[in-house]
Amino acid sequence: MESAHVTVPASLLLLEDDELLASQTRRALARHGCQVHWAADLAAARALLDTLPALEAAVLDQNLGADNGLDLIAPLLARFPECRVIVLTGYGSIAAAVAATRRGARNYLTKPASAGDILDALERDPGEPGALPEAPPSLQRLEWEHIQRVLDAHQGNISRAAQALGIHRRTLQRRLKKRPSPTHFQQD
Missing domain, CATH: 3.40.50.2300 (Response regulator)
Structure with missing residues (x-):
């Protein structure tokens, strides 16, 4: 906002x-x-x-x-x-x-x-709350970022990315639809 x-x-x-x-x-x-x-x-x-x-x-x-x-x-x-x-x-x-x-x-x-x-x-002034991360990202966020890196490494090919991740293609598609909530990097 x-x-x-x-x-x-x-x-x-x-x-x-x-x-x-x-x-x-x-x-x-x-x-x-x-x-x-x-x-x-x-x-x-x-x-x-x-x-x-x-x-x-x-x-x-x-x-x-x-x-x-x-x-x-x-x-x-x-x-x-x-x-x-x-x-x-x-x-x-x-x-x-x-x-x-x-x-x-x-x-x-x-x-x-x-x-x-x-x-x-x-x-925002760098000294203000929320200017820097205050806590590590959630596990859901880390998983999302890992999936994105693997997907990028496979040029967006969902089948190959799913194979590299060791999960079924449909499971990967479901996880991609579930974007994690905002991380602790930003405060609302």
Whole structure:
């Protein structure tokens, strides 16, 4: 749920390698009045940094194939010291959240995150409750993340993923329909 006090950044860098998710996120943030500059990998993001006159915020996907979005935090903050940075990932952990904030990220969110979630995370002070994970994810969340990694490794092929997981294809389909409740990574 979006807070009334949220300040929408005029200019935001979105580093996301999933083109569909990037397109949806860009449209959602644009509806809030934010100009979104998108890059799909670290090289494109670094090149984009050199062309932007100002940047108020950045949303960085942590897992970018062989790249890690955390590697953009230092050059980004060197160029735009006041930029508010959050890291967005599909496979969250407390250790990764701590690593992101130690590098200078303001906050850390797990996917999926709405435009309201992103704007709230950009606004939230790192010292506020909910800015960092306070408890490990639930077992259901860990299972969901493991299933997603196996499914990704098998290019979305449910039959092959089920075989790799040692479960029946229909069982995997049922589990995929049961998305776990939000983790402890975010407080409502």
